[in-house]
Amino acid sequence: MTIIDCHGHYTTAPDQVKQYRKDQLLDLQAGRTSTKRVLAVTDEEIRVSIENAQLKMQRDRETDLTLFSPRALGMEHHFGDLAANVDWAQQCNDLVYRVTEIFPDNFVGVGQLPQVAGEAPGKAVLQEIDRCVNELGFVGINLNPDPSGGHWSDPPLWEKDWWYPVYEKMVEHDLPAMIHVSGSCNEHFHGTGAHYINGDTTAFVQFMTSNIFKDFPTLKFVIPHGGGAVPYHWGRYKGLAQDMGLPPLPELLLDNVFFDTCVYHQPGIDLLLKVVPVKNILFASEMVGAVRGIDPDSGHHYDDTKRYIEKVDFLSNGQKKQIFCENVFDVYPRLHKAKAACISNLK
Numbered sequence: 123m124t125i126i127d128c129h130g131h132y133t134t135a136p137d138q139v140k141q142y143r144k145d146q147l148l149d150l151q152a153g154r155t156s157t158k159r160v161l162a163v164t165d166e167e168i169r170v171s172i173e174n175a176q177l178k179m180q181r182d183r184e185t186d187l188t189l190f191s192p193r194a195l196g197m198e199h200h201f202g203d204l205a206a207n208v209d210w211a212q213q214c215n216d217l218v219y220r221v222t223e224i225f226p227d228n229f230v231g232v233g234q235l236p237q238v239a240g241e242a243p244g245k246a247v248l249q250e251i252d253r254c255v256n257e258l259g260f261v262g263i264n265l266n267p268d269p270s271g272g273h274w275s276d277p278p279l280w281e282k283d284w285w286y287p288v289y290e291k292m293v294e295h296d297l298p299a300m301i302h303v304s305g306s307c308n309e310h311f312h313g314t315g316a317h318y319i320n321g322d323t324t325a326f327v328q329f330m331t332s333n334i335f336k337d338f339p340t341l342k343f344v345i346p347h348g349g350g351a352v353p354y355h356w357g358r359y360k361g362l363a364q365d366m367g368l369p370p371l372p373e374l375l376l377d378n379v380f381f382d383t384c385v386y387h388q389p390g391i392d393l394l395l396k397v398v399p400v401k402n403i404l405f406a407s408e409m410v411g412a413v414r415g416i417d418p419d420s421g422h423h424y425d426d427t428k429r430y431i432e433k434v435d436f437l438s439n440g441q442k443k444q445i446f447c448e449n450v451f452d453v454y455p456r457l458h459k460a461k462a463a464c465i466s467n468l469k
């Protein structure tokens with residue numbers, strides 16, 4: 123069975139990539155304009171950084187293709203001005219594009235946006251989406267619902283003047299977005315432990331309490347990390363929707379909102395798969411990502427999520443196939459055009 127992982131980041135990029143961002147921010151701290159520099163990374167460095175990490179894990183775990191985006195913690199929309207963040211997003215997206223060129227059978231690109239805390243996504247964000255689609259062949263984007271990094275000082279996702287231009291562009295390209303925060307600069311919220319899960323849960327509730335999908339019926343979002351707290355608290359959201367006189371959740375949201383399987387233990391995966399309809403679940407592991415260790419109780423990596431799904435005994439093989447490789451094509455229609463060998467084999 124072909125297995126497509128819809129959530130991976132280039133977390134193992136060579137050190138000079140992080141240094142590039144540091145130099146940008148040092149410029150800004152010193153009151154200088156951040157100048158575009160040359161980010162010197164060789165193809166060989168990219169090859170080594172992938173072969174010993176994401177590609178090795180794909181092979182070990184027998185998965186076929188990863189939808190691959192720049193490192194999420196590195197997006198840092200809460201730092202940098204527009205010019206710096208445009209340059210940074212372009213550099214990061216270009217690197218991911220090179221990964222997809224060097225390993226065309228294993229990785230398809232997903233883009234980072236040059237969002238800036240306190241600024242509505244404008245022309246630069248829309249242009250980078252166009253570039254990701256038209257020039258880099260990417261199939262999705264990561265949209266940060268909180269560019270302020272844990273302070274939530276920008277408007278909620280339903281704010282028309284702020285967010286709707288991005289949604290219009292997504293619809294124009296038939297392009298889904300994964301909701302994905304970056305780092306936290308609020309010390310209350312640990313980045314991957316609290317801020318990520320808050321971001322996922324918050325986006326779901328904002329979708330639930332807004333007219334976004336009435337205004338954009340074909341818009342699609344993936345909520346990562348298993349949907350944050352949502353599946354566990356499905357009854358709460360079902361009840362809140364009912365109290366508010368809203369339609370049932372499946373009618374309200376489930377043509378537009380999808381969940382990945384980045385949940386790192388068996389009971390969590392079981393719950394996700396029991397609560398959320400199979401058609402709304404996409405396989406993902408987020409490797410190499412937030413949790414890199416081995417669970418002493420299972421002897422396997424926490425993020426080896428394929429194992430948990432395989433172990434589930436209440437789903438048919440057909441349903442597992444939907445999760446592993448079929449649903450992703452419904453959510454990421456541009457994937458049909460991707461040149462990965464595993465996709466050609468599917469056709």
Ligand SMILES: [Zn+2]
Binds near residue numbers: 131302346408
């Ligand atoms: Zn991620």
